[in-house]
Amino acid sequence: MIPIIDSKRQYATVGNEVEKEVLEVLRSGSYILGKNCKAFEEEIAEFLGSKYAITLNSGTDALHLALRALDVGAGDEVITVAFTFVATTEAIGIVGAKPVFVDINPDTFNIDVNQIEAKITPRTKAIIPVHLYGQPCDMDVITDVAKRHNLFVIEDACQAIGAEYKGKKVGTFGDIGCFSFYPTKNLGTMGDGGLISTNSEYLKNRVIALRNHGGAVRYYHDEIGVNSRLDEVQAAILRVKLKYINEWNKKRREHAAFYNELFKDAKDIQTPKELDNIYCVYHQYTVKVPNRDEVHKLLQERGIGAMIYYPVPLHLQKVHAYLGLKEGLLPHTEENTKLVLSLPMFAEITEDEQRTVAKTLIECVELAKDKAMV
Numbered sequence: 001m002i003p004i005i006d007s008k009r010q011y012a013t014v015g016n017e018v019e020k021e022v023l024e025v026l027r028s029g030s031y032i033l034g035k036n037c038k039a040f041e042e043e044i045a046e047f048l049g050s051k052y053a054i055t056l057n058s059g060t061d062a063l064h065l066a067l068r069a070l071d072v073g074a075g076d077e078v079i080t081v082a083f084t085f086v087a088t089t090e091a092i093g094i095v096g097a098k099p100v101f102v103d104i105n106p107d108t109f110n111i112d113v114n115q116i117e118a119k120i121t122p123r124t125k126a127i128i129p130v131h132l133y134g135q136p137c138d139m140d141v142i143t144d145v146a147k148r149h150n151l152f153v154i155e156d157a158c159q160a161i162g163a164e165y166k167g168k169k170v171g172t173f174g175d176i177g178c179f180s181f182y183p184t185k186n187l188g189t190m191g192d193g194g195l196i197s198t199n200s201e202y203l204k205n206r207v208i209a210l211r212n213h214g215g216a217v218r219y220y221h222d223e224i225g226v227n228s229r230l231d232e233v234q235a236a237i238l239r240v241k242l243k244y245i246n247e248w249n250k251k252r253r254e255h256a257a258f259y260n261e262l263f264k265d266a267k268d269i270q271t272p273k274e275l276d277n278i279y280c281v282y283h284q285y286t287v288k289v290p291n292r293d294e295v296h297k298l299l300q301e302r303g304i305g306a307m308i309y310y311p312v313p314l315h316l317q318k319v320h321a322y323l324g325l326k327e328g329l330l331p332h333t334e335e336n337t338k339l340v341l342s343l344p345m346f347a348e349i350t351e352d353e354q355r356t357v358a359k360t361l362i363e364c365v366e367l368a369k370d371k372a373m374v
């Protein structure tokens with residue numbers, strides 16, 4: 001059995017350090033918005049190259065409070081993709097705004113930047129590009145379109161911590177960057193966690209108030225906020241893990257390169273493309289294969305933990321039925337939804353395991369082909 005991710009193996013490398021820090025928090029009596037939270041915010045802002053970082057209790061809250069801080073709400077439209085995790089559009093829905101979907105570029109799985117402008121209306125307030133699978137979007141074009149049309153940019157960098165576009169970390173190009181520390185993310189904690197990055201002092205203060213019941217001063221409340229704080233235990237864990245993120249991301253890239261090598265003669269398996277000037281962090285290593293569902297099933301039977309991210313594009317999900325969108329609206333999104341398959345990928349995976357994954361996938365693609373013919 002080769003899992004898609006093995007959190008226990010990572011724990012084996014940092015567990016001692018983590019346990020020491022967590023024990024200290026438990027004994028300290030300070031559990032919310034304490035010294036670890038503050039220190040982590042400073043350390044990760046420095047890591048990202050962002051002026052400010054504000055911790056929250058999830059990536060979903062980061063997206064939601066980003067929209068709140070920018071006063072995006074009822075009657076507004078927000079441009080994004082349907083080829084992403086639901087949290088991206090959920091946040092738009094939570095503030096009462098409407099998602100407007102742009103198709104993806106099938107080479108990168110990210111927003112097709114050439115199709116953004118056609119979707120802008122007088123109601124458009126913001127663009128949320130998603131750096132899917134750890135691959136940065138084309139931020140030059142996105143920030144240029146946003147500037148010309150006076151739109152905010154909120155980057156969904158939940159899958160892309162440490163990824164770079166032209167030497168600069170994602171999450172620092174737009175007005176706000178959103179990150180998740182869900183356990184399986186490249187920088188994952190042992191519970192839920194999230195973060196907003198921004199260079200704006202105004203937005204930083206807005207988010208600090210929103211995460212703590214809508215007021216900067218305790219028991220004085222200026223607006224309806226939420227309770228969305230990263231607790232001290234999670235902050236302490238993340239401070240330990242942040243020291244290793246560059247090394248882990250580097251290993252993921254090496255594993256991706258090795259998979260590419262193993263698949264180089266397998267003409268039915270399309271490996272991920274990495275564009276120039278991009279440092280992809282391979283949150284997922286996602287290939288495209290024919291007869292994908294059958295291949296997926298065969299892999300599962302053989303103990304290979306492959307996954308489909310995501311099986312139904314968001315414009316066709318029941319939650320968005322009220323938008324009245326039909327199949328055919330986003331051809332690349334719909335086609336790629338039927339082809340993608342993410343393979344085991346984590347820093348600690350071994351070359352032997354990768355060889356087994358590759359060999360088994362190549363076999364299963366052939367088997368599925370035979371099956372499709374009869």
Ligand SMILES: *Cc1c(COP(=O)(O)O)cnc(C)c1O
Nearest residue numbers: 058059060085087158159180182
């Ligand atoms: C994980 C994820 C989120 C949500 O993060 P949570 O911490 O799970 O709330 C949002 N967008 C994308 C693209 C994600 O992968």
